[in-house]
Amino acid sequence: MFRIVLFTLVLIIGLNVSAEEMAVKPLVAVVDIQKIVEESKAAKKISEKVKDKREQYQKEVTDEEESLRKQDKDLLKQKEVLSDKAFEQKAKDFRNRVVEAQKMVQARRSLLEKAYAESMEKIRDKTVAIIESIAKKRGFVAALPKSQVLFAVEGSDISDEVLEKLNDELPSVKVSIKD
Numbered sequence: 001m002f003r004i005v006l007f008t009l010v011l012i013i014g015l016n017v018s019a020e021e022m023a024v025k026p027l028v029a030v031v032d033i034q035k036i037v038e039e040s041k042a043a044k045k046i047s048e049k050v051k052d053k054r055e056q057y058q059k060e061v062t063d064e065e066e067s068l069r070k071q072d073k074d075l076l077k078q079k080e081v082l083s084d085k086a087f088e089q090k091a092k093d094f095r096n097r098v099v100e101a102q103k104m105v106q107a108r109r110s111l112l113e114k115a116y117a118e119s120m121e122k123i124r125d126k127t128v129a130i131i132e133s134i135a136k137k138r139g140f141v142a143a144l145p146k147s148q149v150l151f152a153v154e155g156s157d158i159s160d161e162v163l164e165k166l167n168d169e170l171p172s173v174k175v176s177i178k179d
Contacts, residue, residue: 026156029135029143036127036163037120042173046119049175050112057108064101071097115177126170130162 037043075094079087135143135158146152146159 025139026153027139027141028152028156029131029138029140030146030149030152030157030159031131031143031162032146032157032159033127034147035159036166037123039163040123040127041167041171042123043120045172046116046123046175050116050177053115053175053177054112057105057112061101061105061108064104068094068098068101111177111179115175119173119175122173123166123170127162127166130165130169131158134158134161134165 071094075087075090078090082090131143138158140156140158143158146157
């Protein structure tokens with residue numbers, strides 16, 4: 001009988017552990033990269049700068065298209081009064097101008113894409129460094145993108161903490177668009 005009471009007493013004392021001590025500490029951090037990229041101050045500023053430059057380029061392209069339409073109409077009107085050789089030369093010059101305009105549009109699109117990618121890469125690099133810092137500080141052994149995780153225990157998602165630190169440490173990124 002004494003053994004049963006002693007065993008029960010040891011069991012009760014042993015179970016008198018706080019809920020915090022019994023809580024499972026997650027080993028793997030989960031990070032919503034998409035959320036961080038969409039909601040970070042720097043990413044929003046990058047998108048805004050690229051959008052503004054794209055609109056400026058679009059206006060220039062629209063102006064060039066209008067100029068080309070006018071030149072095309074003028075060329076058609078001149079067909080009757082120009083010699084065949086002179087008309088062919090003007091038509092060739094017009095086609096060259098169209099090709100140059102197309103090249104300009106493609107070059108500008110590439111510039112914007114490159115500038116956007118380079119700027120976003122700076123955000124990704126900083127985000128990875130922040131994730132690593134927070135994960136080490138909190139004792140995680142790994143960090144996984146939330147999109148790759150089906151289930152995670154409470155306390156393993158560090159996305160908000162990463163976003164807050166990213167906004168503090170990298171509020172903006174210079175977008176270099178070399179015209």
